[in-house]
Amino acid sequence: MKIAITDFDGTLKPFDDKIPPSTIDAIHRWRAAGNKFGIATGRELTMLNHDLRHYDITTDFLICVNGAVVFDKDRNILQSIRIARPLKERLIELPLIKNFSGAMICFCERGCYSIRPYPEMSLELAPPIALTDSLDMDDVVQYGIRFETTEQASEAQFLIEREIPQLGGNQNRIYLDVNVRPVDKKFGVDSLLDKMNWRGNEVLTIGDDKNDLPMITAFNGFTVRRAADLIKKSARKIYDSVGDMLNDNL
Numbered sequence: 001m002k003i004a005i006t007d008f009d010g011t012l013k014p015f016d017d018k019i020p021p022s023t024i025d026a027i028h029r030w031r032a033a034g035n036k037f038g039i040a041t042g043r044e045l046t047m048l049n050h051d052l053r054h055y056d057i058t059t060d061f062l063i064c065v066n067g068a069v070v071f072d073k074d075r076n077i078l079q080s081i082r083i084a085r086p087l088k089e090r091l092i093e094l095p096l097i098k099n100f101s102g103a104m105i106c107f108c109e110r111g112c113y114s115i116r117p118y119p120e121m122s123l124e125l126a127p128p129i130a131l132t133d134s135l136d137m138d139d140v141v142q143y144g145i146r147f148e149t150t151e152q153a154s155e156a157q158f159l160i161e162r163e164i165p166q167l168g169g170n171q172n173r174i175y176l177d178v179n180v181r182p183v184d185k186k187f188g189v190d191s192l193l194d195k196m197n198w199r200g201n202e203v204l205t206i207g208d209d210k211n212d213l214p215m216i217t218a219f220n221g222f223t224v225r226r227a228a229d230l231i232k233k234s235a236r237k238i239y240d241s242v243g244d245m246l247n248d249n250l
Contacts, residue, residue, distance in 0.1 A: 067188025
């Protein structure tokens with residue numbers, strides 16, 4: 001049995017395009033051969049399901065919010081790494097966060113809320129709340145912040161990790177996701193393998209941006225041709241699509 005784990009945005013689903021039918025066919029062949037297929041994403045469950053509902057794709061697991069929450073095939077939670085209230089209090093008191101006027105999302109185990117909505121996100125998916133409201137939510141697993149540039153996101157990650165070492169940043173282009181350390185996609189994959197007793201099986205990971213690097217480097221993974229040069233340099237092989245990667249490793 002082989003286990004294929006793909007990033008969603010920019011990898012499985014190209015930006016501003018649909019998941020190719022050839023990739024969907026490849027997923028069906030992959031699973032019919034007795035292999036496992038799932039997604040590792042910075043999104044939470046409802047955001048991911050909102051897009052997946054348009055496709056004939058069955059997943060054997062989901063690794064959401066950069067590895068903080070892991071689901072089995074039936075969407076039972078195998079693991080959840082929540083942000084404790086004292087850490088949330090310290091985070092929202094940082095001047096960077098307290099005075100931030102850009103888009104920001106609070107991610108919970110099975111839902112998300114707009115502190116200030118991303119321009120591309122529907123308020124139906126992420127109802128608005130105040131930043132302080134998130135303190136009383138006991139299942140917060142991630143804060144997502146949208147900056148104007150990748151440089152601003154990187155600078156914010158450095159500042160948050162310096163001021164609150166218990167928190168770490170997972171950056172994807174202009175977005176910075178804040179999680180409890182050591183949560184990242186490698187952590188999520190490791191948790192999945194342990195919870196499902198899948199250690200010893202071949203693991204294939206594929207992604208396209210900085211928050212995918214931990215699982216790409218840890219599992220000698222792959223990337224797609226549209227990925228940044230940094231990711232291409234770290235990948236074992238570059239494919240045109242996830243479907244091509246699956247077919248090449250059947």
